[in-house]
Amino acid sequence: MIYALAAAILWGASYAASGLLLRSAITPLFFYFCYSWVGAVTATIVFFVRGAKGNFLSQLKELPAAHAGWFLFSLIAASLGAWMTYQAVGAKNASLASMIEISYPLFVILFTWLFFQEFQLNLMTFLGAFFVIFGVMLILKYAP
Numbered sequence: 001m002i003y004a005l006a007a008a009i010l011w012g013a014s015y016a017a018s019g020l021l022l023r024s025a026i027t028p029l030f031f032y033f034c035y036s037w038v039g040a041v042t043a044t045i046v047f048f049v050r051g052a053k054g055n056f057l058s059q060l061k062e063l064p065a066a067h068a069g070w071f072l073f074s075l076i077a078a079s080l081g082a083w084m085t086y087q088a089v090g091a092k093n094a095s096l097a098s099m100i101e102i103s104y105p106l107f108v109i110l111f112t113w114l115f116f117q118e119f120q121l122n123l124m125t126f127l128g129a130f131f132v133i134f135g136v137m138l139i140l141k142y143a144p
Contacts, residue, residue: 028087
């Protein structure tokens with residue numbers, strides 16, 4: 001849970017800063033390119049610092065052949081999702097984009113069921129999903 005909270009804090013800071021930049025001279029595509037480049041450099045440094053450089057290729061070799069397509073699909077979807085985030089922030093603003101994007105857990109539920117026939121909702125997660133959908137609908141209807 002600490003990693004998830006750290007991610008939320010970092011994403012919040014990133015949204016706020018990128019909102020300012022994307023309303024100035026920086027385009028969403030340029031920002032996405034730089035984001036991807038910094039991610040690649042950061043991952044490379046972490047691999048070397050953790051001493052996992054030898055583990056890099058072995059992970060790909062150990063990946064079951066049946067999962068290779070899912071691996072590529074996941075990478076492409078995540079990458080395009082990041083780009084769409086910057087497109088959304090640039091088109092409107094960071095606050096509005098993040099409020100709409102917060103509906104992504106609903107799509108996790110949908111795709112987990114469609115792809116793997118797994119359904120992990122209980123009463124509390126259903127209520128949470130309902131409030132997310134209701135909140136997104138309010139934002140879409142009444143946001144400036």
